[in-house]
Amino acid sequence: MICEHLAELERVLQAARIEETYRGQPWSKNCREWVYYRCVLDLAAIRTRHALADCVKDHVHRGTHDGSEQGLVCEVHHDALVGAHPDSAGGAPRFAG
Numbered sequence: 001m002i003c004e005h006l007a008e009l010e011r012v013l014q015a016a017r018i019e020e021t022y023r024g025q026p027w028s029k030n031c032r033e034w035v036y037y038r039c040v041l042d043l044a045a046i047r048t049r050h051a052l053a054d055c056v057k058d059h060v061h062r063g064t065h066d067g068s069e070q071g072l073v074c075e076v077h078h079d080a081l082v083g084a085h086p087d088s089a090g091g092a093p094r095f096a097g
Helices: 007-015 043-049
Strands: 020-024 034-037 056-062 068-074 080-084
Touching: 007 080, 043 068
Parallel strands: 034 080
Antiparallel strands: 020 034, 056 068, 068 080
C-alpha cells in the first residue's frame, strides 16, 4: 500500500482509470513501493491541483539504456507514483490530476 503522502493522488489516478503497469520495488531497498502508470504525469499541474507534503519530490529520470520516467517520490517512505518521461512517452496520455 502506497504511503499517506501519495495515497490521495493514487486514488485520483485510479478513478481516472489510468492503467497501472507495475507495482513493487523496482530498483533497490531505497525504493519501497513504486507504482507505474501508462501516462505522462504533468507534475506542475498535479502540484497546482493537489496539496502535496514537502517530502514529496519530483522525480525525473531520462535514461539512455535503462528507460525514462517522471513522477513523484516520497522521501520519507520511499514510495512513488511514476509515469513515462514526456520526451519518450509515445502516445501515452497526459495526466494533470
